[in-house]
Amino acid sequence: MGIKTAWDNPEQTILRIEFEDRWQWAEFDAAWETVLAAVAGRPQHLDFIFDVTRSTLMPPDLGYRLRQGQYMIGRKDSLRIVVGADRFVKILIEFIARMFNNQRLHFVETLEEAHMLIAQHRSATH
Numbered sequence: 703m704g705i706k707t708a709w710d711n712p713e714q715t716i717l718r719i720e721f722e723d724r725w726q727w728a729e730f731d732a733a734w735e736t737v738l739a740a741v742a743g744r745p746q747h748l749d750f751i752f753d754v755t756r757s758t759l760m761p762p763d764l765g766y767r768l769r770q771g772q773y774m775i776g777r778k779d780s781l782r783i784v785v786g787a788d789r790f791v792k793i794l795i796e797f798i799a800r801m802f803n804n805q806r807l808h809f810v811e812t813l814e815e816a817h818m819l820i821a822q823h824r825s826a827t828h
Contacts, residue, residue, distance in 0.1 A: 705733040707740065716749045716820060717741065721757035748780055749823075751816050755786030781823055783808045783816045 705725050710716035717740060719733060741748055784795060784807055792809050799807050810816050 704729045707736045718751040720753045724759045753785040
């Protein structure tokens with residue numbers, strides 16, 4: 703249960719945040735502090751994967767918390783990919799991200815698709 707954070711590749715340029723079961727905001731806030739500490743002072747390009755494939759239920763105040771804009775991360779060219787979101791979660795997160803903190807998100811079904819998207823993006827920008 704909860705939220706786990708880990709580097710997704712040996713180069714430590716992709717950070718994966720995995721949401722499991724029904725998570726609470728206290729768990730998210732603790733995980734977010736871990737994310738901020740992991741990326742602090744890193745000059746290189748970083749991408750982020752938010753894996754919700756094993757998350758069963760989002761907290762009821764998801765919209766309110768995301769609207770606050772305190773969860774912006776990465777540079778403008780960083781990819782932020784959500785894996786495994788159902789239709790309702792996609793609509794909610796995408797709307798809030800565009801309206802309030804102007805971060806573009808990509809939605810894919812699998813972790814493999816997320817890795818392919820990152821590889822394509824990096825080959826196009828380097």
